[in-house]
Amino acid sequence: MSANGNELSAGRETVMREVPVTHAIGMRLAHDLTQIVPGKFKGRKYKRGHLITEADIPGLLDIGKEHIYTLEIGDNDLHEDDAAGQLASALLGDGLTLTEPHEGKVTLRSERLGLAVIPPALVEAINEIGDIALATVKRHALVSIGQPVAATRAIPLVLPKAKVEAALAQIEAYRAANGGEAPIQVRPLNKLRIGLLTTGGEVFSGRIEDKFGPAVRAKLEALGSEVGEQRFSPDDRQTIVNHIRSLYDKGYDMIVVTGGMSVDPDDRTPGAIKEAGADIVSYGTPMLPGSMLLMGYLNGIPIMGLPGCVMHDPYTSFDVLLPRILAGDIITRADIVSMGYGGLYGC
Numbered sequence: 001m002s003a004n005g006n007e008l009s010a011g012r013e014t015v016m017r018e019v020p021v022t023h024a025i026g027m028r029l030a031h032d033l034t035q036i037v038p039g040k041f042k043g044r045k046y047k048r049g050h051l052i053t054e055a056d057i058p059g060l061l062d063i064g065k066e067h068i069y070t071l072e073i074g075d076n077d078l079h080e081d082d083a084a085g086q087l088a089s090a091l092l093g094d095g096l097t098l099t100e101p102h103e104g105k106v107t108l109r110s111e112r113l114g115l116a117v118i119p120p121a122l123v124e125a126i127n128e129i130g131d132i133a134l135a136t137v138k139r140h141a142l143v144s145i146g147q148p149v150a151a152t153r154a155i156p157l158v159l160p161k162a163k164v165e166a167a168l169a170q171i172e173a174y175r176a177a178n179g180g181e182a183p184i185q186v187r188p189l190n191k192l193r194i195g196l197l198t199t200g201g202e203v204f205s206g207r208i209e210d211k212f213g214p215a216v217r218a219k220l221e222a223l224g225s226e227v228g229e230q231r232f233s234p235d236d237r238q239t240i241v242n243h244i245r246s247l248y249d250k251g252y253d254m255i256v257v258t259g260g261m262s263v264d265p266d267d268r269t270p271g272a273i274k275e276a277g278a279d280i281v282s283y284g285t286p287m288l289p290g291s292m293l294l295m296g297y298l299n300g301i302p303i304m305g306l307p308g309c310v311m312h313d314p315y316t317s318f319d320v321l322l323p324r325i326l327a328g329d330i331i332t333r334a335d336i337v338s339m340g341y342g343g344l345y346g347c
């Protein structure tokens with residue numbers, strides 16, 4: 001049979017034959033065979049190219065294989081492993097490595113802790129072609145070493161070359177429009193020194209213990225950055241302004257101010273950040289938790305006002321924006337606006 005159904009195409013056609021496993025001794029498997037035991041195992045039981053022996057037959061029957069294919073790939077087709085591999089290689093950029101093909105799938109794994117670069121429009125254009133799947137993490141996701149960032153898989157065992165060529169053409173067009181950049185990358189995070197100012201009369205006076213410092217420190221250190229200095233301030237606007245200016249003068253790469261971010265009369269932080277001279281990208285972020293976060297720039301240095309939830313909730317708007325800032329992105333109003341869709345994490 002012809003796998004691509006195009007009887008007019010020139011060249012040798014793909015030939016697939018079904019052979020009962022009981023007659024397959026001495027033949028080689030044309031593709032990986034999978035076993036799934038719910039809750040225990042999911043993966044390759046037999047590898048492509050495996051030479052079938054009599055001892056394999058009960059195991060093949062156990063995973064529901066009464067027949068196997070013999071396969072001669074024609075000139076106009078590709079084996080699933082090769083289709084997935086070609087697509088994955090074309091997408092591969094800095095900070096990623098490819099896995100070997102596995103059950104028709106090739107994975108792009110991160111080589112570092114960093115920020116995923118993924119173009120959603122290209123991912124959709126490739127998936128629009130059909131018969132070849134590309135699944136990725138979300139763009140701007142923080143990824144760790146070894147984490148899968150994208151994976152390609154051919155849907156049929158044998159795929160028309162034209163489908164892969166269509167996908168490669170999309171990738172080529174993307175590279176041409178983006179200065180030759182590979183579509184999928186993991187950008188490294190810069191190591192920043194942060195000046196931290198903790199506001200709140202109850203903390204300043206020693207009435208309660210500071211919990212913001214340890215929380216911010218832990219989040220920064222997990223991403224390779226550090227708090228250079230932490231200061232404390234009562235809820236006095238001018239005192240907060242003076243501290244911000246002094247932290248700026250000390251040359252920190254970023255300034256973070258905690259507490260006093262919401263609606264009470266003692267919440268002085270947003271006004272003080274503005275008075276210190278910052279350009280405010282947004283006060284208010286459409287994500288919960290983290291809605292009262294302020295993002296701004298003070299003479300080009302990122303400055304953030306962090307609401308109380310950041311010391312309490314494991315994942316807030318701070319966790320979305322911080323990796324991007326560390327990767328060197330300038331946060332815009334459009335970035336903030338886009339955070340609302342999918343931004344409800346419970347609050």
Ligand SMILES: Nc1nc2c(c(=O)[nH]1)N[C@H]1C(S)=C(S)[C@@H](COP(=O)(O)OP(=O)(O)OC[C@H]3O[C@@H](n4cnc5c(N)ncnc54)[C@H](O)[C@@H]3O)O[C@H]1N2
Pocket residue numbers: 198199200202203208209210211212213258259260261262263264267290291292306307308309310
């Ligand atoms: N009526 C409204 N109430 C609240 C709103 C609102 O819009 N309207 N917003 C809510 C949101 S969202 C958040 S988040 C919280 C927190 O806002 P703030 O950043 O202004 O936090 P504070 O008022 O300064 O403190 C709240 C709470 O946290 C404790 N705190 C603050 N800093 C520290 C610290 N360094 N160490 C330990 N504990 C700290 C503080 O003592 C308070 O208990 O507001 C919602 N409410």
Ligand code: MOO
Pocket residue numbers: 287288289290291292293307308309310347
């Ligand atoms: O800034 Mo507040 O969580 O939305 O918790």
